[in-house]
Amino acid sequence: MAKKIYSTYPMVKYLRKEALPTALCPGCGGGTVLNAFANAIDGLKIDPKDLVVVSGIGCSAWIASPYFLADTLHTTHGRAIAFATGVKVGLPDKKVVVISGDGDLASIGGNHLLHAARRNIDITVILVNNFIYGMTGGQVAPTTPFGAKTTTSPYRNIEHPLQISETVAAAGASYVARWTTAHVYQLIESIKKALQVKGFSLVEVISQCPVQYGRRNRMKEPAEMLRWFLKNSVPVSRARNMSPEELEGKFVIGEIVNRERPEFTTELNKLIDEVQEHFGLKEE
């Protein structure tokens, strides 16, 4: 039965079949993200042999690690980007992708996120922002909207959410885009661009967690969450002319930044070349 379903899904060739079915809840946005990622890889004709996917801990961390059939590194909570940094230096010609959650990458791992962007190391990060700690049971996250209810903000959240994409763009990333799981085609195109950019790229995906977030915030059905995303999405171009008050509770979608900057592993290898040259250590 299960086999039949997989065989009709064209992207199944990219999945580790022995790890299926996924542990994600029905209706979770994680499936959309995996689908979009597989389509981007397929669209660019990237050989999975040229790909290493790294993730931290959380539901979103499972999206591609273990399910994507590539070298996959499932690390400690928050540290995926730092692990990926070592992988990228070791394999500068491979595509190194981090897929993980907002809690993982922007809370406990926030420091690594900022510094990888600053270094502009050629890693693509797909950050799944579901406004909540899904895996640990729906606690408040640094992305939880102001006023929202979670298991650890049972009355209401009085903290302000972190604008991850804007922060990472300010830190120096080459490419930053934000979409929601209701914008699948745009998301695929952005992941493709991010994979091709030589430098640090971040694609933030606003994603539904109906089980831990939706349920506590009057959106039990996944579709209700998708409608919420669509209704409140504002393209970057329009957002530029809006006041902070008008933008409160909105999702600014589109490309936040796309620019060229010297990339870390390239600079590192250039430096090594120069040093070896300088000391006359190059093979004659």
Added chain:
Amino acid sequence: MIIRGNEPDQIRLIKRLYKPGNYFMQGNEAVAYGALFAGCRFYAGYPITPSSEIAETMARELPKLGGYYLQMEDEIGSIAAMVGASWTGFKVMTATAGPGFSLMQENLGYAVMTETPLVLVDVQRSGPSTGQATKGAQGDFFQARWGTHGDHPIVAVSPTSGQDAFWETIRAFNIAEKLRTPVVVLFDGVLAHTREQIKIPDVSEVEITYRKLPENEEEAKLPFGDPHGDGVPPMPLFGHGYFTHVTGSTHKENGLRDVYTPEVHDRLVRRIHRKIEKNREVYEKYEEHFTDDAEILVVSWGVTARPALGAVLRAREEGIKAGLFVPKTVHPFPGERMRELAKKSRAILVAEMNLGQMIIEVERYVNDDVLLKGVNKIGGVPLTVEEILREIRGVA
């Protein structure tokens, strides 16, 4: 082959750069040169006294050898980057001290669980906390053993001089590669900053080993299996198209997560233990002086082993039958030999720069009829020959 460091070019570069001979250098520099000779071509770290000269030396020398120096944003990131780089085939090292070692513990556990070779140098300094940041100590004996969580084995070596640090660092790399495991080098702030004569050998005199790689697809499919029966799985490196899955969660032989089956966890963690227990010849090492007829045995390690030897020599001059036992690999503790020596001793003194850590390990191998006493000093100043000699005389 992707493993960096064994190419003839590396040997050529080492020969070009580091002429054999005597040099006047710090213990920290000796550690760094040991790492370079052992084939370390990736260093990720975060500065902390008294370890920083290791980072500085690596930052200066690694590019000459085509190697990579990364200064990460913190210690957690440093060890994380090392694990990532190790899975691409690099021999990797970091150096830190007390607070940094604490931060590295979580991913040290990750390296144990994922069987990732790496070398972590802890230049012990006075603590707890920031304590006396610039002063040496030997207070991390148990942090090295039990700093991370869960049931896990660990290998830790401890050099007794700058010269020894050069060789022990190389040995740490060889153990890490042979057993596919992290290895801790418990160095200390005193030796780290002591300048002394250090002999750099010709690279041909250095034994260099490399991790076992899969011999075929079959082996590559079981990155956590035991095809050779020695408990050490061949390591399928990233980037070779093996589609390896690595996780710190409990995993099956094929790398896939299974955190629900008790047998899977039991099998994995016991094999990781067995791999260390069964391969004692790979890492067990100790030094003995006058132990043949010793009635009073001094047990000491790391920096304190030097004044301890001085004290034993002076005691011998005075006609006291004193001897010295120095574990060089401190974890797993050389318990069998300790038990044999303890049987022949009337009194055992354990000298260390802490309030008594290795003595707890020694005690496990000593019968009640032996007088067991710690010779301890804290405050950042090493024990002297006089101080240890006084204690020997006291029990003579």
